[in-house]
Amino acid sequence: MCKKGGPTPISAFPTPISAFLQMIDRSSKYWTGTEAADLDEYLGALTSESYPADRIIRASCVCGQSVFALVVDADEGCAQRACTCCRRTHFVCDSGEYWEDAEPENFVCRCGSSSFELAVAFSHGNHTTVKWITVGNRCTKCGILGSAVDWKVDYEPTAHLYNEV
Ligand SMILES: [Zn+2]
Numbered sequence: 142m143c144k145k146g147g148p149t150p151i152s153a154f155p156t157p158i159s160a161f162l163q164m165i166d167r168s169s170k171y172w173t174g175t176e177a178a179d180l181d182e183y184l185g186a187l188t189s190e191s192y193p194a195d196r197i198i199r200a201s202c203v204c205g206q207s208v209f210a211l212v213v214d215a216d217e218g219c220a221q222r223a224c225t226c227c228r229r230t231h232f233v234c235d236s237g238e239y240w241e242d243a244e245p246e247n248f249v250c251r252c253g254s255s256s257f258e259l260a261v262a263f264s265h266g267n268h269t270t271v272k273w274i275t276v277g278n279r280c281t282k283c284g285i286l287g288s289a290v291d292w293k294v295d296y297e298p299t300a301h302l303y304n305e306v
């Protein structure tokens with residue numbers, strides 16, 4: 142019953158950025174994208190000045206769909222997604238560890254919609270472990286690309302985080 146399209150393939154960096162350039166509209170105040178893949182370029186550009194992301198993984202539910210409601214605490218730095226199809230909830234990466242202290246709020250797009258495609262950008266710097274996580278979101282109604290929340294990772298090992306997007 143959750144079959145509107147095929148499952149969204151999870152892609153890791155590097156993605157040929159030039160392939161997406163023409164699909165992103167940068168002419169308006171906010172970047173907009175036409176599909177989840179546009180998050181890759183957006184997150185690459187967003188993090189380039191601070192903690193350049195070198196691995197980006199798009200979120201998909203175990204049911205195969207990839208449109209989510211998002212609950213975040215931008216101060217605490219954590220996020221939970223809920224599949225708009227099967228309603229399963231999932232903590233983004235290590236967010237579950239911080240949820241008790243968080244004051245999570247529903248993330249809503251400027252257009253009023255709360256359905257998003259999501260991707261997580263991992264920044265390693267010169268290290269082999271993850272140092273920074275940036276959550277990217279694309280509104281499935283108006284296409285605006287944004288980042289609801291990002292946070293620091295200061296422990297090791299971190300390889301499990303790739304599987305918890
Ligand atoms: Zn689902």
Ligand SMILES: [Zn+2]
Pocket residue numbers: 250251252253254280281282283284285
């Ligand atoms: Zn929107």
